[in-house]
Amino acid sequence: YLMALRLKDTALAAEYKNKLMEKFPGTDYAVAVADPNYEYNIRMMDVVQDSIYEQTYERYLAGDTSAVRKSYRSVSEKYPLAKLLPKFMFLDALTYVQAGDAEGFKKALKTLLDKYPSEDVSELAGEMLKGVLRGRQLVRGGVRGMEWNLRFGTGEDGSLSASDSARVFTADKNVPYRLVMLYPTGSVDKNRLLFSVAAYNFANFMVKQLDMSFEEAGTMSLFIQSGFYSFDEIWHYYRMIYGKDGYASALDKQIVIIPISDDNYETLMHGKTLEEYMAFFDENFHDVAPELLVRWRAHTEEEEEPAGTVAPLEPEKEAETPEIQETKPVPERTDSIQPDSIPAVKEKPQPAAAADKVVPQPEKEKNLTLKEIEEIHRAQEEAKEAQKEKARMDYEEKLKAERAALELTEQERAETEARQKQADEEMLKAKAEHEKRQEAGRKAIRKQAENDKKAKLKSREELRKEKERAYKARLKQKEKERKEKERAYKQKLKEREKARKAAMKAKEQARKEKLRK
Structure with missing residues (x-):
């Protein structure tokens, strides 16, 4: 075939090309010559x-396994006789190491060594294959984490159409x-992920x-799970x-x-990033799906802590235990009787915030009576109780708002579940009717x-009888x-016997005539 090409004898080349493809189909040579551009490919193979x-x-060094496998497939189809094809096959096998696919790696190495x-x-591939068969674990490399700004669907040079x-x-x-x-x-682990999802779907979505x-x-x-309407x-x-x-909560934390x-997925795979899609989702679905955005931010800002956060009960706690300031002891007066409770008043601390509003200046305390001191403490207690009551009311209002939001969410969830249940029932009914129609169709x-079989048997029997009658007639x-x-x-x-007898009789008659003479 090559000699005919060199001699530019197209008829002879076509003849040997057809012979090659007929007698050795599936070989590299047959695949190569089957390409209409084979002559151009073989001339350009060493160049490109x-x-x-x-x-x-x-x-491969960049960890782009899909590009490596795509390149290997392209070269093996376009240049099946290329001298570097074994190295392309070896790089293709190594991509399964990057993906952690031990079975794929073993299969690719065996194909390389067989061919x-x-x-x-081949020597290095053989040593690797021996190591894998002995039970050595693959060590993945080249992937350090999720790239949220990865732009999907770009060309090899990063450009977009x-x-x-x-x-x-x-x-x-x-x-x-x-x-x-x-x-x-x-x-x-792809198999574990597939098993977890499939088991959950089978248990919860029979229809x-x-x-x-x-x-x-x-x-x-x-x-990808597809099929949602x-x-x-x-x-x-x-x-x-x-x-x-x-x-979902039990899956690997790296999974988003x-x-x-379906339309937006095609758009995402043609030059968009996850960040751009989540920005679009935040703009259009924030009110109905805030949980997704919260989980997305938790993935992208995992180590950041929000500033100025306060627990719900923190203000009330501060109201109960403020910085204390000791009051000065009440001086003795000669015109009043000091009861036993005076030392307790003396040792009891009072809040600084309340003291600023109610307690008089120290120089005026010298003329206070026991009743006035009790009034001061009563006012302080009332202010503290009012502050606690206000904090409690604020907290209750907050809880009430949260309960209302939760009840609304539960109501929406119940409505969604009711719609889903109704849709499942309708789908189940439609499926039953479809199966009924299918069963009727199968019966028909x-x-x-x-009937066809009976007619065929009858026709065959009639044909047999016809053949039998024809055979008997023959x-x-x-x-x-x-x-x-x-x-x-x-x-x-x-007649022959009669003729013979007549001849013998004539002969006998002649003999007798001869004797008479």
């Missing part, structure tokens, strides 16, 4: 493979939605069926998984869970199949022909 490999290696047992990378730049998010609630769980690639899939976007992995449905599911019996419409199909005809031949043969023998 080095630069492509360098770019792929840079993407290229004597290449320079004009159409992608013009995309915007839309705040439509009555469109299909999906639940996306994002985490750094390799940081979460609703959600499609689950994994995707990769740069250094991030995405676990609207925002209200997916938000109800989101609140359930974060409830007491949900699974966001509800997003089975009946039709039985036998009868053959027997008739045999008897005819037998009669003809006997007649021939009879």
Whole structure:
């Protein structure tokens, strides 16, 4: 084939190309020559493979597993005979180490060793495979955490097309939605995550069926549940998984869970960032879904503490235990009787804040009577009680507002659950009717199949009988022909015997005539 190409004999080249593809289908040579641009590819292979490999290696060092695998697939399809293809396969195998996929790593290494047992990378691949088979654990690398400003869907140079730049998010609630769980690639056990979600869905949604899939976007992995009909449905599911019996709180802390419409997901994957989507969500869904924004801020500002926060009971506590200031002892008076309670008044501290408002100046205390002192203390106690009562009333008002908000939220949740229950019942009813129709259809199909089978058997029986009748007729005809031949043969023998006897008689007559003479 190559000699024919060199001689520019297209007819001979086409002949050997067809022979090669017919006798050796599936081989690298057959795949290569099947490409209409094979001649151009083979001329350019040595020129471009080095630069492509360098770019792929840079993407591997950056931890971009999807770009490395995409590059390997492209080279293996376009240049299946490239000299650097074993190295591309080796880089593809190493991406499974970055993803923590031991089975994928073993499979890729085995494929490499089976196809290229004597290449320079095969020895290293063989040693790695032996280590994995002996039970050595993979060590993931290249991922240090979530990149909230990662821009999805950019080209290899980080650029965006004009159409992608013009995309915007839309705040439509009555469109299909999906639940996306994002985490750094390799940081979460995919099988465990899938099992946890599937077990919860099976236990709580026997009617609703959600499609689950994994995707990769740069250094991030995405676990996607699709099949929600609207925002209200997916938000109800989101609140359930974060409830007491949900699974979200038990997931790895690196996982971020966001509800997003199918259209907005496509927009996100074409040049947008998570920060941009959450800013859009905050602007359009803050009133109905504040929990999502709170959890998002907790992820992005994990180590920041809000300034000036005060516990609800802190003002009341300060009112009860302010800084104390000792009062001076009351001087003795000769015209009054000092009861036994005077020392207690002397030792009892009084609050500084109340003293500033009620207690007279020290120089005026010298002429105070016991009754006046008791009035002062009574006023101080009343002020303190009034302050405590005010703090209690404020706290009760706050609790009342919180209870009202909670009751409203519970009412909304109950309404959402009622709508969900009604939707589930309607879906269950529709499913039952659909299954009934399907069963009727299956019965009709089975009946039709039985009728067809009976008709086929009847036709086959009639054909058999017809063949049997034809066979008997042929036998009868053959027997008739045999008897005819037998009669003809006997007649021939009879005539032959008659002729022989006549000849013998004539001969005898001639002999007698001869003797007479």
